[in-house]
Amino acid sequence: MEKINSTQNAKIKYWKKLQTKKGRKKENKYLLEGWHLVKEALMVDAKIEYLLVTNDFRYFDDIINTEIEQVEISSEVSLYLADTSTPQGIYAVVKMEENRQLTIDNLAGGWLMLDGVQDPGNIGTMVRTADAAGLTGVIFGEGSADSHHPKVLRSMQGSQFHIQLVNADLMEVATVFKENHIPLYGSELNEDARSYREIPAAANFGLIMGNEGNGMRNDLLNTTDANLYIPIKGRAESLNVAIAAGVLMFQLKA
Amino acid sequence: MEKINSTQNAKIKYWKKLQTKKGRKKENKYLLEGWHLVKEALMVDAKIEYLLVTNDFRYFDDIINTEIEQVEISSEVSLYLADTSTPQGIYAVVKMEENRQLTIDNLAGGWLMLDGVQDPGNIGTMVRTADAAGLTGVIFGEGSADSHHPKVLRSMQGSQFHIQLVNADLMEVATVFKENHIPLYGSELNEDARSYREIPAAANFGLIMGNEGNGMRNDLLNTTDANLYIPIKGRAESLNVAIAAGVLMFQLKA
Numbered sequence: 001m002e003k004i005n006s007t008q009n010a011k012i013k014y015w016k017k018l019q020t021k022k023g024r025k026k027e028n029k030y031l032l033e034g035w036h037l038v039k040e041a042l043m044v045d046a047k048i049e050y051l052l053v054t055n056d057f058r059y060f061d062d063i064i065n066t067e068i069e070q071v072e073i074s075s076e077v078s079l080y081l082a083d084t085s086t087p088q089g090i091y092a093v094v095k096m097e098e099n100r101q102l103t104i105d106n107l108a109g110g111w112l113m114l115d116g117v118q119d120p121g122n123i124g125t126m127v128r129t130a131d132a133a134g135l136t137g138v139i140f141g142e143g144s145a146d147s148h149h150p151k152v153l154r155s156m157q158g159s160q161f162h163i164q165l166v167n168a169d170l171m172e173v174a175t176v177f178k179e180n181h182i183p184l185y186g187s188e189l190n191e192d193a194r195s196y197r198e199i200p201a202a203a204n205f206g207l208i209m210g211n212e213g214n215g216m217r218n219d220l221l222n223t224t225d226a227n228l229y230i231p232i233k234g235r236a237e238s239l240n241v242a243i244a245a246g247v248l249m250f251q252l253k254a
Numbered sequence: 255m256e257k258i259n260s261t262q263n264a265k266i267k268y269w270k271k272l273q274t275k276k277g278r279k280k281e282n283k284y285l286l287e288g289w290h291l292v293k294e295a296l297m298v299d300a301k302i303e304y305l306l307v308t309n310d311f312r313y314f315d316d317i318i319n320t321e322i323e324q325v326e327i328s329s330e331v332s333l334y335l336a337d338t339s340t341p342q343g344i345y346a347v348v349k350m351e352e353n354r355q356l357t358i359d360n361l362a363g364g365w366l367m368l369d370g371v372q373d374p375g376n377i378g379t380m381v382r383t384a385d386a387a388g389l390t391g392v393i394f395g396e397g398s399a400d401s402h403h404p405k406v407l408r409s410m411q412g413s414q415f416h417i418q419l420v421n422a423d424l425m426e427v428a429t430v431f432k433e434n435h436i437p438l439y440g441s442e443l444n445e446d447a448r449s450y451r452e453i454p455a456a457a458n459f460g461l462i463m464g465n466e467g468n469g470m471r472n473d474l475l476n477t478t479d480a481n482l483y484i485p486i487k488g489r490a491e492s493l494n495v496a497i498a499a500g501v502l503m504f505q506l507k508a
Contacts, residue, residue: 121375125494134487155494162489233388233507235416239500240379240409246497247504253487 005074012077015052015093019083021146024096030148032092033083035059040158042066047095054078054089083150096148100166102139102173104180108204109136110253113170115220116143116211117241123147124155125242126209130163131156133249137164139173143211170208174223177206184208186216186227187248189238193229196247201254209245259328266331269306269347273337275400278350284402286346287337289313294412296320301349308332308343337404350402354420356393356427358434362458363390364507367424369474370397370465371495377401378409379496380463384417385410387503391418393427397465424462428477431460438462440470440481441502443492447483450501455508463499 004012017023018031029049032038035058041048051070073081078089100106112130117123123145127138140147147165177184184206185199208224210216221227230244239247258266271277272285283303286292289312295302305324327335332343354360366384371377377399381392394401401419431438438460439453462478464470475481484498493501 125497128490129493129497131488131490132484132486132493157490159488159490230386230504232386234385234413236382236385236411236413239383239386240496242494243379243383243497243500246493246500250484250501 001070001072003072004077007077007080009077011071012073012081015091016081018093019081019150021149024146024148028096030094030096030153031081031150032094032153033081033090033150034088034154035090037153037158038090038092040161041092041094044158044161046092046161049093049095052078052081052091052093057089059090097165100137100164102166102168102176104176107176107180107182110204110249111135111137111139111206112245112249113139113141113173113206113208114144115141115170115208115216116214117209118143118145118212119241120145120149120151121155122212122240122242123149124152124157126245127152127156127163127165128159129242129246129249131159133246133253135163135249135253137166139166139168139170141168141170141173170220171223173206174220178223182206183226184224185248185252186210186221186224187244188215188221188227188229190227190229191231193227196228196230196251199226199228199252201252203254205252207245207248207252209241212241255324255326257326258331261331261334263331265325266327266334269304269345270335272347273335273404275403278400278402282350284348284350284407285335285404286348286407287335287344287404288342288408289344291407291412292344292346294415295346295348298412298415300346300415303347303349306332306335306345306347311343313344351419354391354418356420356422356430358430361430361434361436364458364503365389365391365393365460366499366503367393367395367427367460367462368398369395369424369462369470370468371463372397372399372466373495374399374403374405375409376466376494376496377403378406378411380499381406381410381417381419382413383496383500384503385413387500387507389417389503389507391420393420393422393424395422395424395427424474425477427460428474432477436460437480438478439502439506440464440475440478441498442469442475442481442483444481444483445485447481450482450484450505453480453482453506455506457508459506461499461502461506463495466495
């Protein structure tokens, strides 16, 4: 097994770049960190290019038999690659799925769409919830945080292996939904909008969630079949966007 | 107005202690940080003892007319007191509400109970959601993170001023609910538990959420009228605890 002890090593520098959006986009790969997430990637047979492991990694015996190429790294290299401050000492270099084009042939099911959602923790939690609620995928519109940001990876807990993550222009997606007569719902903090409880659960639908502070873009609000509101019964000004998405997805998905 | 420029000042050292659980418990006060939260405290007439403000604080004119005692602090002192890395330069020293004893006379409404929930961000979001869903309060059981932890304060967005936050032994609380024939629900990740959709919405109820990794304690699970399960339709292993609490509270509260 190859051993790398220097953060100046060219391979390490290359993998470190995968912790940036630019690096991920260029190489179409990302770095998965921590045993829980790497184990999930191994179990679902994700396209893993390398496993990077420190020699004191606890579960070494569990991975030693895989055919995936392994590289032993020093603790110093591990810290350099890590997004967390106390890394476990295991990483996987994973190839991203190709970005899917949404057409009538693959539009079946429930879709969550993100219009400028910015907090990576919120986004990861929303993907994990979409997975749990039985949705087909999550569409990342312009202005939303990157789907493979290290914090998104941590909070989505492997759901990128279970459901589709797609980057697309949401105005174009809205047109495809409209043309195919699939209900498309927006969400807004507006008591005059339609209460989410009035909407029957369905097999196929799209649900758009907006930016944490500003909500959905107006032009997008105008393209939907209905914009939904979760009635606030207490004195809170609003709901966290991931909570709102959770309540709506479990209501809408049949 | 008093001006303090040194982190060695006795008052500053005293207020700094309020950023720890021990300090808050001893003094029965906490430090609120940032304009959004302080503004909320001013609006609801919270028991504010002092406002601490840097001289370059942007909204200085908005607070100058309050009768609350103000102290001008240097940027260095502000950074020393802050829990965030880029503080806005405003703090309020707030007196905590007295811990409430739960009796039949004040048990009306919906109550969320936390059994060993540990992540402050999750907890704050759950309090904010309980507020939005119209619950009466949140009961912090043993082993849950502190209700006035700086990160809890940030994610609950002022909901401590809207609903009750109570520290109590959940086994004793369960007994009070039982004696008064108020439905008490647990939650568990167990397909044999009762689907949450079968439970009718009600004005009065208790809902217990468990630890992120281990769920609820067994002895507490045994005291409930029913333990609820949110069916997972996809391949996610579980839901984030704050999302699960959100889905359940909006289902249960009439």
